[in-house]
Amino acid sequence: MSNPSSDSAPDDQLIELLEARGNAYSVALRLGRGPDPILFDDLMAALAACAGRWATEPVVPRRLASYLVSLAVGVAADSGLYKADEGRLAVKQAGYIYMGCSKVVRWQPNPQHDEQ
Numbered sequence: 602m603s604n605p606s607s608d609s610a611p612d613d614q615l616i617e618l619l620e621a622r623g624n625a626y627s628v629a630l631r632l633g634r635g636p637d638p639i640l641f642d643d644l645m646a647a648l649a650a651c652a653g654r655w656a657t658e659p660v661v662p663r664r665l666a667s668y669l670v671s672l673a674v675g676v677a678a679d680s681g682l683y684k685a686d687e688g689r690l691a692v693k694q695a696g697y698i699y700m701g702c703s704k705v706v707r708w709q710p711n712p713q714h715d716e717q
Contacts, residue, residue, distance in 0.1 A: 615654055616665050619647040623672045626698075630679040636691040641698075648701035661706050669702040 626640040655661045676698050680691035 612654070612662065615647075615650060616662065616668070619644075619651055619665070620668055622647045623668070627672065627675055627679065630676065630682070630691065633682070635683065635687050636680070636694045641694050645697065645701055648698070648705060652701070652704040655705060666706055669705055673699045673702045 622640070622644045626637065626644045629635070629637050629640055651661075651665065655665075673695075677695045680688070680695040683691045
């Protein structure tokens with residue numbers, strides 16, 4: 602029998618990597634450093650790794666889902682701090698981050714919710 606805590610260690614490390622890269626990108630954006638292309642690429646790589654890891658799973662860990670929602674919303678809001686070319690780049694990157702998040706959790710409309 603395997604130890605559950607050791608089974609989740611690689612998943613926890615991947616989530617921690619995503620959180621670290623997402624936080625680095627978000628903080629730079631909020632502090633006025635602009636939409637950093639290197640931090641953006643690092644974040645997108647972490648999102649792709651998470652999407653690959655959970656591609657065949659019926660659900661993702663709650664911690665990951667919660668972080669993805671706050672990341673997508675936060676980056677979209679923070680992109681509004683910028684104007685002109687920097688603003689367009691920030692909005693474009695926010696869109697790609699949202700798409701990357703949605704690939705991890707495979708957000709889909711809930712038909713039961715739509716019927717209510």
